[in-house]
Amino acid sequence: MPWVQLERSALAATFAATDPEQPTLCEGWTVRHLLAHLVQRERRPLARAIDQLSRNKPGQERRLGTLVDRARTAKGYDELLARFARGPSRWSPLAWADETVNFLEYVIHHEDVRRGGTPPLAPRQLAELELEAIWSRLGTVSRLSYRHAPVGVTFALPAGRGQVVHRGEHGVVVTGDPVELLLCASGRQRAAHVELAGSPESVRRFETWRNS
Known part of the structure; x- marks a missing residue:
């Protein structure tokens, strides 16, 4: 199906x-x-x-x-x-x-x-094949969402795989499961379970842009 x-x-x-x-x-x-x-x-x-x-x-x-x-x-x-x-x-x-x-x-x-209710529900446990399907489609959505980011942006899975969604200097890495990264790419970062890594200045510039 x-x-x-x-x-x-x-x-x-x-x-x-x-x-x-x-x-x-x-x-x-x-x-x-x-x-x-x-x-x-x-x-x-x-x-x-x-x-x-x-x-x-x-x-x-x-x-x-x-x-x-x-x-x-x-x-x-x-x-x-x-x-x-x-x-x-x-x-x-x-x-x-x-x-x-x-x-x-x-x-x-x-x-x-x-995740809109109080309290928000925990992330769903999806099949690995569905998570892979989400990951494989994530690039198009992400590149459009982050095209104006002030720093480079890479999405990464906890297991280590990554994909560059915006090229630029002083990049940041956003790590999470595919659904969480998809929520970030669609502007729902406050509800997403992700980790953000990079230099303090890069993270500051990225978060300022993302929250504006």
């Missing part, structure tokens, strides 16, 4: 077991908002684009809010969850590149739900 299907099933189970009003790592969004976002992203791309252009604060998007309001009852939430669990319709552009586009998206949003 493709990794994206396993992650979709796992995320659907987490959505079903979590309070829809619980906050997530996505500022302004509850679990209900995040579920609605995934459905909108896969089934209503035009509405999503309009919401993005409107530049409303997270949690105040007009068209996303319509989906959220329809899911405020238990029945409405279950129906929204069922739409997500079915995946993109076969006519959706996302369905043609499901593994490429959605796999890492689901991994990230799964942790948005799990």
Whole structure:
């Protein structure tokens, strides 16, 4: 089974077991908002684009809010969850590149739900093959995220393997499991379990840039 299907099933189970009003790592969004976002992203791309252009604060998007309001009852939430669990319709552009586009998206949003509550849940124990699949796809996301970093950045696994995600002098090394590094690359470093190494000045410059 493709990794994206396993992650979709796992995320659907987490959505079903979590309070829809619980906050997530996505500022302004509850679990209900995040579920609605995934459905909108896969089934209503035009509405999503309009919401993005409107530049409303997270949690105040007009068209996303319509989906959220329809899911405020238990029945409405279950129906929204069922739409997500079915995946993109076969006519959706996302369905043609499901593994490429959605796999890492689901991994990230799964942790948005799990680590957004109080207390945040511990990292999941994923199969080594899935961790390898995440690691192999990490470079593209990371290079885009760190392209403006003021110092060089290398991602490393605890076992020692590494990949350069931004070339530059006075580099830093960010060490963690693939999911934790993915959270860093997607701007969720405060929730990620990683270690940062480098000269004090390099670390200072990197953290200042990252937190700005």
